[in-house]
Amino acid sequence: MKCERIEQLLSPYLEDELNPEEKGAVASHLKTCKKCSLLFSLIKETQESLADIPELEVSKNLLDRLYSIPREKKRFKLRLPNFDFLVRPSLQPALTVATIMLIMISFYFYGPNKSSIDKSISRQIHLGYSKIERLYAKAESFSASLGEHKDNILVSLKNIKLLGGNED
Amino acid sequence: MLVNTYSKRIFNIAYQFAGSYQEAEDLTQDIFLKLNNSLSKYDFKRNFSAWLFTLARNYLIDQYRRTKWEKQTRDDFNDHYLPSEAFENPEEGVVKEENKRTVWQGINNLTSEIRMAIILRDIQGKQYEEIAEIMSLPLGTVKSRINRGRLQLAKILKEKKERRNEM
Numbered sequence: 148m149k150c151e152r153i154e155q156l157l158s159p160y161l162e163d164e165l166n167p168e169e170k171g172a173v174a175s176h177l178k179t180c181k182k183c184s185l186l187f188s189l190i191k192e193t194q195e196s197l198a199d200i201p202e203l204e205v206s207k208n209l210l211d212r213l214y215s216i217p218r219e220k221k222r223f224k225l226r227l228p229n230f231d232f233l234v235r236p237s238l239q240p241a242l243t244v245a246t247i248m249l250i251m252i253s254f255y256f257y258g259p260n261k262s263s264i265d266k267s268i269s270r271q272i273h274l275g276y277s278k279i280e281r282l283y284a285k286a287e288s289f290s291a292s293l294g295e296h297k298d299n300i301l302v303s304l305k306n307i308k309l310l311g312g313n314e315d
Numbered sequence: 316m317l318v319n320t321y322s323k324r325i326f327n328i329a330y331q332f333a334g335s336y337q338e339a340e341d342l343t344q345d346i347f348l349k350l351n352n353s354l355s356k357y358d359f360k361r362n363f364s365a366w367l368f369t370l371a372r373n374y375l376i377d378q379y380r381r382t383k384w385e386k387q388t389r390d391d392f393n394d395h396y397l398p399s400e401a402f403e404n405p406e407e408g409v410v411k412e413e414n415k416r417t418v419w420q421g422i423n424n425l426t427s428e429i430r431m432a433i434i435l436r437d438i439q440g441k442q443y444e445e446i447a448e449i450m451s452l453p454l455g456t457v458k459s460r461i462n463r464g465r466l467q468l469a470k471i472l473k474e475k476k477e478r479r480n481e482m
Contacts, residue, residue: 158462189469196411196418197437197468203330203395205322209340213318213347 150176153183157190318347321364324439325371331434332375334389334423342378346371368449372431379427389423392416413479414472421471425464432457433464 153176159165160173177184205213232238255264293300325346330339349370357366398412422430428450435446443461447454 154466155459155462158465159458185473186466186469189472190465192414193418193465193468193472194437196414196472197433198440199411199415200331200419200438201396202323202327205326205343206340209326209343210318210322212340212344213322216344216347216351 150180150183153177153180154186157183157187161187161190161194317350321367322347325367328368328371328434328439329375330395331422331438332379332430334419336390336395342375345378346374349374362448365445365448368435369451372449376427376431389420392419413475417472417475418468421468424471425467429460429464429467432460433468436461437465 153173156165156169156173160170163170165173177187233242255261258264322343326339326343329342329346330336333339333342350367353370357363392415396415422433425433432446432450435441435449436443441449443454443457446461447457450457452460
């Protein structure tokens with residue numbers, strides 16, 4: 148085997164993970180190749196050095212910071228107002244109407260026929276206005292005609308026996 | 316409580332990975348914040364330790380890639396690690412301490428993925444299967460990364476020894 152191939156097998160050889168054939172090949176190569184043998188001993192030293200790195204204790208300052216994490220989260224929690232009243236049955240008709248209104252308003256603002264809706268609304272308003280005007284005019288003419296016939300009406304009323312009027 | 320059980324392990328992985336004590340404390344806090352926000356996503360079928368270490372690993376590697384830690388130096392080994400107890404052979408003790416310092420500094424030359432694999436295997440002593448789960452990689456890839464990392468560190472150690480012998 149070439150040194151490059153042996154290099155790849157040194158770690159598994161160290162951890163006894165090679166099959167007997169590969170293990171034998173590496174062992175015999177290490178006996179004859181100084182370079183690979185040195186590298187193998189250096190890998191062993193590296194592994195021992197790494198394994199010998201101790202665990203550090205966590206400082207009190209860091210522990211305090213870690214313990215305060217849930218509290219910090221609570222502190223920044225949004226406090227939303229209580230909207231429970233919205234689910235009361237008595238409010239449901241009002242909410243339904245409001246929803247329908249909102250849907251209609253959204254149709255008006257975001258629908259494709261906004262200008263035609265505007266026109267029809269304006270026409271309806273004018274029609275309504277003219278109807279009121281006509282009604283007002285009729286009422287005026289009615290009161291004027293009432294004035295003309297006022298005397299006749301009064302005489303007629305006086306002549307009604309039921310109301311205690313005279314015959315003449 | 317999670318902090319009591321895992322803070323030491325997470326802090327040590329963060330320190331071994333980042334090489335800076337201050338940075339490791341900040342990273343540990345960030346990881347626990349992330350854990351606090353992600354607990355609802357934890358799948359109870361999964362091993363909790365592996366899930367937490369995956370979260371820590373992802374965060375550490377992401378931070379490393381984002382910042383490259385804006386510095387290429389690590390704390391000196393003896394800034395926070397005390398020298399080992401006295402050896403029977405003082406000369407051997409000196410060599411071992413020197414090796415540890417060299418390997419500790421050498422970790423900085425490893426890519427983030429290889430660095431994490433080496434830390435989990437050779438410092439934390441985890442099984443290959445667990446490392447594969449934490450790193451979400453096939454077993455063969457994990458083994459090859461660990462082999463590459465050890466070779467790199469061994470070569471750094473070799474150079475250091477050669478320079479020392481020349482002096």
